[in-house]
Amino acid sequence: MSGTVLSVQNVGWSPGRGHALLNGVSFDVPAGKVLGVAGANGAGKSTLLRLLYRFHRPVTGTVRLDGEDIWSMSTRETAQKVAAVLQEQPGDFALSVREIVELGRRPHGSGFARGGRRDTEIVDEALERMGLNDLSARSLGTLSGGERQRVMVARALAQKPRLLILDEPTNHLDIRHQLEIVTLISSLNITIVTSLHDLNLAGRVCDQVLLLHKGRSLGFGTPEEVLTPTHIEQAYSVFVRQERLSQSHEQHLTFHL
Amino acid sequence: MLQRPHHSQSLNEATKEPGRRKSWRFLGLVLVGIAALCLSMIVAVSVGAVPVPAGTVLGVIANKLVPGLFDVTWSSGREAIVWEIRFPRVLLAGFVGAGLAVVGAALQSVTRNPLADPHLLGISSGGAAGAILALLHTGLFLGLLTVPLMAFAGALVATLVVLGVTRFAVATSADKLVLAGVAVSFIIMSLANVLIFLGDPKATHTVVFWMLGGLGLAQWLHLLFPLGILLVTVPYLMLRAADLNAMTIGDETAATLGIPVTRFRFTVFVVGALITGVMVAFSGIIGFVGLMIPHIARFLVGGSYTRVLPASLLLGAIFLIWADVAARTLMAPEDMPIGIVTGLIGGVFFIVLLRAKTGGDR
Numbered sequence: 001m002s003g004t005v006l007s008v009q010n011v012g013w014s015p016g017r018g019h020a021l022l023n024g025v026s027f028d029v030p031a032g033k034v035l036g037v038a039g040a041n042g043a044g045k046s047t048l049l050r051l052l053y054r055f056h057r058p059v060t061g062t063v064r065l066d067g068e069d070i071w072s073m074s075t076r077e078t079a080q081k082v083a084a085v086l087q088e089q090p091g092d093f094a095l096s097v098r099e100i101v102e103l104g105r106r107p108h109g110s111g112f113a114r115g116g117r118r119d120t121e122i123v124d125e126a127l128e129r130m131g132l133n134d135l136s137a138r139s140l141g142t143l144s145g146g147e148r149q150r151v152m153v154a155r156a157l158a159q160k161p162r163l164l165i166l167d168e169p170t171n172h173l174d175i176r177h178q179l180e181i182v183t184l185i186s187s188l189n190i191t192i193v194t195s196l197h198d199l200n201l202a203g204r205v206c207d208q209v210l211l212l213h214k215g216r217s218l219g220f221g222t223p224e225e226v227l228t229p230t231h232i233e234q235a236y237s238v239f240v241r242q243e244r245l246s247q248s249h250e251q252h253l254t255f256h257l
Numbered sequence: 258m259l260q261r262p263h264h265s266q267s268l269n270e271a272t273k274e275p276g277r278r279k280s281w282r283f284l285g286l287v288l289v290g291i292a293a294l295c296l297s298m299i300v301a302v303s304v305g306a307v308p309v310p311a312g313t314v315l316g317v318i319a320n321k322l323v324p325g326l327f328d329v330t331w332s333s334g335r336e337a338i339v340w341e342i343r344f345p346r347v348l349l350a351g352f353v354g355a356g357l358a359v360v361g362a363a364l365q366s367v368t369r370n371p372l373a374d375p376h377l378l379g380i381s382s383g384g385a386a387g388a389i390l391a392l393l394h395t396g397l398f399l400g401l402l403t404v405p406l407m408a409f410a411g412a413l414v415a416t417l418v419v420l421g422v423t424r425f426a427v428a429t430s431a432d433k434l435v436l437a438g439v440a441v442s443f444i445i446m447s448l449a450n451v452l453i454f455l456g457d458p459k460a461t462h463t464v465v466f467w468m469l470g471g472l473g474l475a476q477w478l479h480l481l482f483p484l485g486i487l488l489v490t491v492p493y494l495m496l497r498a499a500d501l502n503a504m505t506i507g508d509e510t511a512a513t514l515g516i517p518v519t520r521f522r523f524t525v526f527v528v529g530a531l532i533t534g535v536m537v538a539f540s541g542i543i544g545f546v547g548l549m550i551p552h553i554a555r556f557l558v559g560g561s562y563t564r565v566l567p568a569s570l571l572l573g574a575i576f577l578i579w580a581d582v583a584a585r586t587l588m589a590p591e592d593m594p595i596g597i598v599t600g601l602i603g604g605v606f607f608i609v610l611l612r613a614k615t616g617g618d619r
Contacts, residue, residue, distance in 0.1 A: 050509070053509070053512075053513045054512070054513070055509050055512050055513070074515075075512075075515045075516070075517055076515040078515070079513060079514050079515030080515075082513065083513060084509070084510065084513040086507065086509050086510055086513075088506065088507030088508075088509055088510055089507070090505060090506045090507060090510075091369040091370070091371065091505045091506075092371070093365070093366065093371070093502075093505040093555065093560045094555045094556075094559055094560030095502060095505060095559075095560035095561060096559060096560065096561075099502065099559075099560065099561045100502075100506065103499070103502060103503050103506070103514060104514070106499055106500075106503060106514050106515065106516075107514055107515040139559075139560065152510075159514070
């Protein structure tokens with residue numbers, strides 16, 4: 001599993017005849033790096049992610065993986081390279097955890113057979129990695145929110161992607177599971193794009209940050225460059241204080257109305 | 258996170274075993290299901306106003322398949338009852354039950370709505386409207402097949418209208434497709450009611466048949482159509498079982514797994530409309546089978562569509578065969594509309610399901 005170079009050029013998107021939700025956004029993510037996408041509600045984070053996992057076709061601009069436009073690939077080819085963990089609520093259809101993780105092998109197989117020995121190994125590995133061995137026979141509907149999220153991440157890992165897209169992966173998770181997700185993100189050597197609400201967390205985990213405001217890029221670069229009080233005050237309409245934690249001496253942002 | 262790569266070998270072995278045991282268990286369940294289906298068919302043929310011993314039923318059927326296999330110890334009247342009347346009726350019950358259950362299971366996945374049912378999407382009301390038009394207004398201008406043909410045409414027209422509405426309203430998402438189906442269903446039912454209102458009051462009795470369902474019109478020749486549509490569509494749905502699994506997670510996740518979501522949902526909808534249209538044409542509207550059977554199937558074999566589809570097929574067939582036995586015998590010699598039986602059982606089933614669901618949440 002190795003990362004892919006993600007190159008986004010001047011992308012914009014609008015629904016039908018509606019006004020643009022995203023406008024002229026460009027950035028590059030080197031192979032194996034983590035990009036955090038930040039911004040207020042409605043800033044265009046989810047829209048941008050949808051362009052990256054090929055759910056929406058950009059109205060302007062291109063999304064390229066290792067130089068190849070994702071819209072010149074087949075859906076299957078994209079699915080072999082890009083996996084996403086989204087905030088969708090799965091219907092309760094009594095699928096077992098293992099069966100859901102097995103879905104991750106669909107882009108690589110015939111979609112019909114149960115899958116070969118290699119598929120079984122990859123699914124086992126993903127279950128193991130997310131600590132789901134004991135839950136593998138349970139039905140998704142019986143799991144807690146945090147456990148479900150881990151199942152969805154395991155499913156994405158089973159896809160063996162070269163680009164992993166995460167939409168608010170720490171939402172609704174307790175502190176331990178948040179930290180586990182963050183540790184996972186740092187330990188994977190594939191390219192990752194994740195939207196994050198917690199800016200302090202973004203500063204710790206991400207190699208690069210893209211700050212969106214009303215569908216436009218307000219800043220792109222290292223967390224130190226982008227997550228400055230001035231930028232954040234503009235993006236979120238709050239007052240920001242940069243503080244230094246007394247024990248670890250790390251930078252910490254606090255927010256005030 | 259929670260990495261213990263060195264132990265993975267032994268754990269691999271441990272987790273592979275239950276999977277294999279599960280498929281053996283499923284195969285066993287399928288064999289039990291097939292046996293139950295055959296037994297149900299024989300009992301269903303033997304039960305009725307004139308009871309026919311099960312041995313005679315087997316003898317008649319075996320002799321028809323392989324002439325001269327058994328000595329004929331039964332009257333030609335019994336033979337006619339078994340071969341001409343009851344056996345085709347039982348087969349039709351099996352085909353219709355299997356078809357409606359499979360359509361229900363598939364639609365529940367692509368609409369991500371556990372309450373989806375072949376009748377929810379306007380398909381059946383279209384079929385009923387077509388049949389009512391033929392029965393009350395146009396007359397049998399195409400001979401004996403007029404009513405089934407008109408019913409099928411009505412189902413197809415309704416399907417096209419639903420698809421047209423979803424396009425018109427730019428409503429391709431799962432929940433909006435259901436809403437469009439419900440809306441079209443209501444409109445077509447009012448049109449059908451206008452046809453009944455304008456029609457001959459004495460003939461409206463036959464219309465009840467289409468609204469409540471019944472298998473009394475079963476004939477050998479007609480069986481070809483339900484069988485044919487099942488032979489074409491069920492293998493297609495089985496081939497897409499993994500995609501049906503993926504669709505239950507969500508549209509966007511399914512798309513990231515390489516499934517062309519909108520086109521797939523459209524295809525499953527059309528396949529469902531074809532099956533339902535053919536079934537409604539020969540049996541009228543039989544409710545609750547498509548809604549209820551997949552839930553029972555999931556309870557027995559788990560949620561994966563590779564198992565839910567065959568299980569729904571078998572259970573749907575068995576269920577409707579027995580529902581028809583009840584419809585024929587409860588008010589004998591009168592044939593009760595089968596929709597009354599399935600509706601009654603379905604309603605009670607739902608209350609039980611509700612209780613089980615809330616019990617699980619506590």
